[in-house]
Amino acid sequence: MGEIAMEGDVEMAAAEEAAVVELGDMKKRLKEMEDEAAALREIQAKVEKEMGAVQDPATDAASQANKEEVDSRSIFVGNVDYSCTPEEVQQRFESCGTVNRVTIRTNKFGQPKGYAYVEFLEPEAVQEALLLNESELHGRQLKVSSKRTNVPGMKQFRPRRPSSYMGFRGRTPYVAPYLYPHGFGKVPRFRMPMRYSPYF
Structure with missing residues (x-):
């Protein structure tokens, strides 16, 4: 023990x-x-x-001012042919002034979206470039406009439709309940009967 x-x-x-x-x-x-x-x-x-x-607010203000300065020297070019290269767009606008940079926007797959931005060294070149609006490149009429500055936090305002456009002045019409015996808006479903399966 x-x-x-x-x-x-x-x-x-x-x-x-x-x-x-x-x-x-x-x-x-x-x-x-x-x-x-x-x-x-x-x-x-x-x-x-x-x-x-x-x-930092001071840095943000400086960067915003810098963006506005660059945008004042830039143009938006719409209806650009998908096969266009930045060099071809640059050659098109070289007569207006010294082209600093050409940006052709692409989607996430790397395919062109059909528009470009052209940045000049001189602000005066923008007015010259606007004269080339509706000129042709690769058989397409270019839409040239001055580039607008995007203000952070400001989205484009879209007015709401008045409720009278929504039919019945925005209210759902009355439907008699006997039209829907299975509940309002429900359609009876016809399901296959369940069969016995020993393995599931």
Whole structure:
């Protein structure tokens, strides 16, 4: 009996020792996780600080003024043939002034959208370029206009239709309930009867 009791005590001691070791491992892992969380918080604070520096109102105002200055020297060219290259568009508008950059807009698949932006070095070149409106390139009439500046946060306003256009002055007409015995607007469905299948 004494030997059995001693064996039980040894097993309990071994189990307690294993539990202590496991607890130590868990504490170690918890410490590592806390260190990682602290490092992540540090990185996040640094990124937020950098973002705050980028969103500085003075910097935003300067970049907006710079955009407006560039847009005052740029034109929008619509109805551009899909096979047109930036070099061909540049040659078309070189007579107006020094072309700084030509941008042909593309979709996410890299296919041209059919319009381009041309930026000149001189603001006076824009007026010369507007004279080339409805001139032809690759058999298409170009639509040339001065580029407008996009104001951040300002979307194009679309007026809502008055409710009288929606039929019945915006209200749903009354329909007698006996026309819909299965509930308003519901159409009875005819389903196939379920068959017994032992494998599903």
